[in-house]
Amino acid sequence: MTLTRLLSAFVARHWRAYASAAVMLATIAVLTVWIPRQVGHLVDGLAQGRLQGPDLWMQLGLLLGAGLSIYLLRVGWRLQLFAAAYRLGRELRTRLYERMTLQGPAFFQAQRSGDLMALATNDIDAVEMAAGEALLAAFDGSLTLILVLSMMTLGVDWRLGLAALVPFPLMALAFWFISNHVHLAWKDSLARFSSLNQHAQESLAGVRTLRALGLIPRAGRQFHELADHAGEAAFRAQRWEAAYEPAVGMALTAATVIALGLGGWLVARQELSIGQLTSFTMYLGQLIWPMFAAGWVLSLLERGRAAWSRLQPVLDAPLSLQDGGRLALPTDVPLHLQDLGFSYPGSERAALGGIDLSLSPGRTLGIVGPTGAGKSTLIKLLLRQFEPTEGQVLLGQLPLVEVRLEALRRGLAWVPQEPFLFSASIAENIALARPDASREAIEQVARLAAVHEDIAALPLGYETLVGERGVTLSGGQRQRVAIARALLSEAPLLMLDDALSAVDTGTETQILAHLRELREAHPERGLVVVSHRLSAVMEADEIVVLKAGRIVERGTHDTLLAAGGWYAAQWRYQQLEASLDAA
Numbered sequence: 359m360t361l362t363r364l365l366s367a368f369v370a371r372h373w374r375a376y377a378s379a380a381v382m383l384a385t386i387a388v389l390t391v392w393i394p395r396q397v398g399h400l401v402d403g404l405a406q407g408r409l410q411g412p413d414l415w416m417q418l419g420l421l422l423g424a425g426l427s428i429y430l431l432r433v434g435w436r437l438q439l440f441a442a443a444y445r446l447g448r449e450l451r452t453r454l455y456e457r458m459t460l461q462g463p464a465f466f467q468a469q470r471s472g473d474l475m476a477l478a479t480n481d482i483d484a485v486e487m488a489a490g491e492a493l494l495a496a497f498d499g500s501l502t503l504i505l506v507l508s509m510m511t512l513g514v515d516w517r518l519g520l521a522a523l524v525p526f527p528l529m530a531l532a533f534w535f536i537s538n539h540v541h542l543a544w545k546d547s548l549a550r551f552s553s554l555n556q557h558a559q560e561s562l563a564g565v566r567t568l569r570a571l572g573l574i575p576r577a578g579r580q581f582h583e584l585a586d587h588a589g590e591a592a593f594r595a596q597r598w599e600a601a602y603e604p605a606v607g608m609a610l611t612a613a614t615v616i617a618l619g620l621g622g623w624l625v626a627r628q629e630l631s632i633g634q635l636t637s638f639t640m641y642l643g644q645l646i647w648p649m650f651a652a653g654w655v656l657s658l659l660e661r662g663r664a665a666w667s668r669l670q671p672v673l674d675a676p677l678s679l680q681d682g683g684r685l686a687l688p689t690d691v692p693l694h695l696q697d698l699g700f701s702y703p704g705s706e707r708a709a710l711g712g713i714d715l716s717l718s719p720g721r722t723l724g725i726v727g728p729t730g731a732g733k734s735t736l737i738k739l740l741l742r743q744f745e746p747t748e749g750q751v752l753l754g755q756l757p758l759v760e761v762r763l764e765a766l767r768r769g770l771a772w773v774p775q776e777p778f779l780f781s782a783s784i785a786e787n788i789a790l791a792r793p794d795a796s797r798e799a800i801e802q803v804a805r806l807a808a809v810h811e812d813i814a815a816l817p818l819g820y821e822t823l824v825g826e827r828g829v830t831l832s833g834g835q836r837q838r839v840a841i842a843r844a845l846l847s848e849a850p851l852l853m854l855d856d857a858l859s860a861v862d863t864g865t866e867t868q869i870l871a872h873l874r875e876l877r878e879a880h881p882e883r884g885l886v887v888v889s890h891r892l893s894a895v896m897e898a899d900e901i902v903v904l905k906a907g908r909i910v911e912r913g914t915h916d917t918l919l920a921a922g923g924w925y926a927a928q929w930r931y932q933q934l935e936a937s938l939d940a941a
């Protein structure tokens with residue numbers, strides 16, 4: 359869709375607001391060209407001594423009334439129009455937001471968040487301006503132009519009118535040339551604003567790291583540079599825009615010279631009165647607004663078009679995950695991974711290959727292996743954050759894609775290694791999936807996740823604010839809060855992706871014991887534990903060892919120990935480490 363299509367569809371939908379604004383503008387335009395005539399009338403009447411007493415007051419009153427009406431109508435059309443334009447901004451922002459919330463990780467991997475933020479603010483503002491100011495100035499400018507031109511040619515003298523218009527096509531040519539440059543300059547300016555946004559966002563998010571590494575001055579210099587570039591680009595665009603006004607001025611001057619030359623000649627031949635020539639030059643002055651409006655409209659439209667060309671690809675980007683599913687999640691069937699393979703978008707190397715696994719309801723699967731082996735990737739495929747590039751995941755007999763994404767995500771509770779806490783109270787963070795959960799239920803899962811005592815020790819207990827604007831919890835505390843959150847959701851399958859990595863061994867044992875008790879109470883619930891600590895998976899029904907995206911060992915704790923591979927060696931090493939720690 360082009361900007362023109364977007365705007366015309368929008369105008370068609372809000373035609374009432376646009377029509378009433380247009381009527382008001384038309385009235386203003388008529389009153390505006392009427393005023394010079396009325397002034398001329400008054401001057402003539404006064405000079406000839408015809409206008410006196412009540413008649414004079416009446417004529418003056420009309421003039422005043424016209425002025426007042428123009429003022430009120432100007433307020434009126436702005437109210438009508440900007441209300442409509444803001445609605446377009448709101449619609450676009452909502453569309454963008456909804457689109458982004460539907461996208462999967464593959465989309466966000468390809469987009470910079472600073473860009474997305476700039477789109478939601480700056481670029482949508484530019485489109486909004488195109489729908490508001492630009493459309494109306496275009497209408498108003500052309501209407502005034504037509505009225506003034508007809509007053510000049512029909513009301514005064516058509517030969518003079520035609521001659522005075524000769525410079526204007528040249529001006530149009532200049533406008534076309536300038537607007538091409540303006541378009542490029544605005545596009546560049548918006549892109550640079552995006553980079554600036556991105557840098558500010560990253561520096562703020564990583565401010566602790568920057569400070570710890572002593573990189574604040576460097577980040578400051580980079581920001582300074584980007585701000586300079588953004589400023590320069592905006593200045594360049596403004597400079598090109600500034601070229602509109604001299605072009606208008608030159609055309610008008612040329613037109614005035616022609617008018618005075620030819621008009622003087624006509625006056626000498628007594629084909630035109632001095633009064634007519636005077637009003638003609640006054641009308642030339644009234645051409646300034648339409649000319650100026652043309653430049654302004656062109657630049658607003660250019661800005662809008664530049665913004666739209668950045669916005670549209672994001673709004674129209676195909677969803678990186680299609681939700682074609684129709685089913686609710688069946689919870690009583692085993693999950694089969696069949697010959698699963700996956701490469702990240704843009705990556706040559708397969709992150710996973712030839713994975714065959716089954717997980718029956720109520721069973722525990724342990725996944726271990728060195729860093730970068732593909733453990734988290736496997737979990738992401740189960741969550742359908744990414745689609746497998748080979749093989750498939752089956753739920754009983756059904757492909758996983760048959761399940762509605764929302765149902766799937768409700769059915770799987772996932773605790774990542776670095777969980778995200780929102781700027782809200784701890785209680786709200788735990789109750790994320792069930793906002794209506796009672797305080798007892800929240801405390802119960804917090805106890806299961808061995809974090810209740812930590813929370814109770816905070817100044818405001820469960821009401822303590824965390825996240826960006828609250829207290830900072832330790833990595834281990836955050837992990838346990840996230841586990842409590844997952845437990846509260848009561849999903850049939852719980853997946854811990856190295857979710858205990860920042861928790862000490864004692865607490866980890868405690869949490870795992872709680873999970874075991876919980877699963878005795880709910881024997882149908884399944885569990886997937888990814889861990890670098892083998893003690894966390896030793897009781898699993900099946901353990902697989904991943905290496906470079908492939909399953910290299912599988913079995914139970916005992917059979918793996920007996921097999922004497924990576925698992926056995928790693929187990930001995932971790933046992934030794936634990937005994938050294940204890941000593």
Ligand code: ADP
Pocket residue numbers: 467702703705709727728729730731732733734735736
């Ligand atoms: P693990 O969880 O076992 O430590 P991961 O599943 O996170 O390993 O990573 C497996 C491989 O995939 C690694 O080589 C890693 O560099 C790569 N990888 C992980 N996430 C991405 C991503 N978002 N984009 C591209 N490559 C990735």
Ligand code: MG
Pocket residue numbers: 733734735775855856
């Ligand atoms: Mg991982």
